[in-house]
Amino acid sequence: MHDAIKRLFTEGIQTQIAAADLLQEPLVRAAELLVQSLLQNQRVYCCGEATAHATARQFTHMMLTGLNFERPPFPVSALHADFGATDHHSIFAQQISAIGQSGDVLLVLSASEQSPRLTRAMEAALARDMLIIAVTGDHDQDVAGFLGPDDVEIRIPSTNLARVSEHLLQSVNMLCSLVETAIFPQEGDE
Structure with a gap:
C-alpha cells in the first residue's frame, strides 16, 4: 500500500511539473x-462534464464570493445539470441559448475523452458569438475541435482521469486568483 501511495504522489508531481512548463501561456x-x-460587463457561464461539474460549481462559488480577499462578486453562473431534462445532452446548450449574449464567456471543464453536453453547449455559445475557455485533458477528443482563434484551451498534460481532475481544480483556482489580482491590484499588494 505504501508503494501505491508513493506512486500516486509521484504521478501528481510529474503532472505538476509538466503543467508548469506547458500551461503558463494558456492560463495567462x-x-x-x-x-x-x-x-x-459581460457574463461568464461555466459547466463541466461528469466529475468536472463539481469543479465548475467551485469556480462559480469562488468568482462570486472571492478567493484571496473580500471583493464585489463577479457575474459568473454555473449551468445546471438537470438530469430530469427531456434531452440530457442538450441541457447546457439550452441554457446558453436562453441567456448567453455576444461577448459573454463560456468556461467548459472536461476530464473525459468525450463530452457531448459540453460540445453542444459550445455549439450554442458559438451561435451566440460567445468566447470559450476550455480546460481539458490530453485525451480530449471533442472539445478542442470547437475552439476558434479567439478562444483558449488549457490542455492538462495527462490522460489519467484523477490527475486531470486534480488539475481542473488547480486551474480554476489559478484563474480566479489571476482575475482577482488583475481587477483589484491594490488588494494583492497587502
Whole structure:
C-alpha cells in the first residue's frame, strides 16, 4: 500500500511539473480573456462534464464570493445539470441559448475523452458569438475541435482521469486568483 501511495504522489508531481512548463501561456490568455470580459460587463457561464461539474460549481462559488480577499462578486453562473431534462445532452446548450449574449464567456471543464453536453453547449455559445475557455485533458477528443482563434484551451498534460481532475481544480483556482489580482491590484499588494 505504501508503494501505491508513493506512486500516486509521484504521478501528481510529474503532472505538476509538466503543467508548469506547458500551461503558463494558456492560463495567462484565459485570465486576460476573463478580465477583459468582466470589465466590459459581460457574463461568464461555466459547466463541466461528469466529475468536472463539481469543479465548475467551485469556480462559480469562488468568482462570486472571492478567493484571496473580500471583493464585489463577479457575474459568473454555473449551468445546471438537470438530469430530469427531456434531452440530457442538450441541457447546457439550452441554457446558453436562453441567456448567453455576444461577448459573454463560456468556461467548459472536461476530464473525459468525450463530452457531448459540453460540445453542444459550445455549439450554442458559438451561435451566440460567445468566447470559450476550455480546460481539458490530453485525451480530449471533442472539445478542442470547437475552439476558434479567439478562444483558449488549457490542455492538462495527462490522460489519467484523477490527475486531470486534480488539475481542473488547480486551474480554476489559478484563474480566479489571476482575475482577482488583475481587477483589484491594490488588494494583492497587502
